[in-house]
Amino acid sequence: MDSTESSYLSSPTNAQPKSPSDFAEKPTYVRFLVSNSAAGSVIGKGGSTITDFQSQSGARIHLSRSHEFFPGTTDRIIMVSGAVNEILKAVELILSKLLSEIPSENDNDAEPKSKVRLVVPNGSCGGIIGKGGATIKSFIDESQAGIKISPQDNNYFGLNDRLVTVTGTLDEQMHAVDLIVSKLSEDAHYSQSINSPMSYPGYQGAPYVLPSGSAPAYNPSSHITNGAGRKFENNKEDRSNSVTIGVLDGHIGFVVGRGGRNIMEISQTSGARVKISDRGDYISGTTERKVTITGSQRAIRTAESLILKKVAYAAEKAIEVE
DSSP states (O other), X not given: OOGGGTOEEEOOOSOOOOOHHHHHSOOEEEEEEEEHHHHHHHHOGGGHHHHHHHHHHXXXXXXXXXXXXXXXXXXXXXXXXXXHHHHHHHHHHHHHHHHHTSOOSOOSOOOOOEEEEEEEEGGGHHHHHOGGGXXXXXXXXXXXXXXXXXXXXXXXXXXXXXXXXXXXXXXXXXXXXXXXXXXXXXXXHHHHGGGSOSSBTTBSSSOOEEETTOOSSOOTTSEEEETTEEEEOOSSOOOSOEEEEEEXXXXXXXXXXXXXXXXXXXXXXHOOEEEEOOTTOBOTTSSEEEEEEESOHHHHHHHHHHXXXXXXXXXXXXXXXX
């Protein structure tokens, strides 16, 4: 994959001329999730696809970095900003691209249904819901799409965003997104958050990684970051060949497997020893169980990769039952 996939941000080129009314319209934005694997198709080789989408729509498109995920998922964040009509055009181009890459499961002519998850600040969700749920009900009736707003997740400190899941055909989704973005654009506080960071402090889509014996506290002078999340190391080179990662309590079952089958396979495949803390024994300040991996550096990396695949699968299953 080209290096541009790590983080891509460019300004639209050859955008269509704007009318005077467009210049008067204050820019707004929408953020939604895309799987890490699908992000590459949105970017395109050397950034060609994302540049083309910006040219066609006049909107600005920004993806979070390759390991900056929305908390509790393994999905990256796409932000599209500009005038509402520019945003809608860009979102339609992106969703159409993603939909075209999903293999058809049947031969009938029914238009496939999919879901898109918008990231909306908690303080702006009330406007979408409306008094007694009147607004969201009207959006559902008008668009014929399913719209569901997730409860606020308190598992991640500082997370003030919620997911608004829109389910339906592409036309139904776009109609619903139009209604939602238009409503959000009326919220002055929402528009002011256009420059808020795409990343979530302390969370990079995967568990914390702590060297054996170190305190579960952040020391900015002695950390490195890798693809597995944030790794904390002492100033001296860690030679203990043991790390501890945190996995949400609700995801531990997927790591262990029925009768311990998964964790035994992970140990056998990697050559590492894997130990999980007792229920209630969490990494300080979190609801994440401690998973300690011991062995050679290669064995640890292999085991960690296998565990994160199980965690990613658990996160996807949790989203499906929302």
